[in-house]
Amino acid sequence: MKHLAYVAMLSFVGTLAASASSATATGEPTIVMADAATFGAAPKPYPADTKMAVLSGDPSKVGARYTVRLKIPDGTRLPAHTHGDSEDVTVISGTLLVGVGSAFDAGKMIALTAGSYASIPSGTPHYAMAKGETVVQVNGVGPASMSLTAP
DSSP: OHHHHHHHHHHHHHHHHHHHHHHHHTTOOOOOOGGGOOOEEOOTTSOTTOEEEEEEEOTTSTTOEEEEEEEEOTTOEEEEEEESSOEEEEEEEEEEEEEESSSOOGGGOEEEETTOEEEEOTTOOEEEEEEEEEEEEEEEESSOOEEESOO
16 A cells, blocks of 8 residues: 555656756756745645645656655644655745654654754654644655655
8 A cells, every 4th residue: 555655656746847857857957936836736645635846856766856845734744654765854934843753742743943954864754743834845866755654
């Protein structure tokens, strides 16, 4: 089941990345204005109300640098999970509450406000929740993957 979600995620992200990667494929700069990011439904296993925009690169390609933004509605929980790649996360707006561990524990979360940054190594179990509508930017090297630590 987790493998199918990963395959679906890569397929979706590859589709979103097609236009974003065209500039970097030719060696030209990629410039995305704040109001021009095109958000679509984030792939599973992200919660259904989470949106994603690929700003540059292709998260589905091995060794490809990528930048995506996630728009997470107020109160949305990202259950405990790991990623196959290391990710660098910057909070653009709102507040992202984060915790490290394989089970969601609100008492152990810290608040990352706009401008805050976190680097999460590959395989590190963590969880998060949005306080207010929250937008985060994630940079990594593909292929991007997300696996829930518990059903």
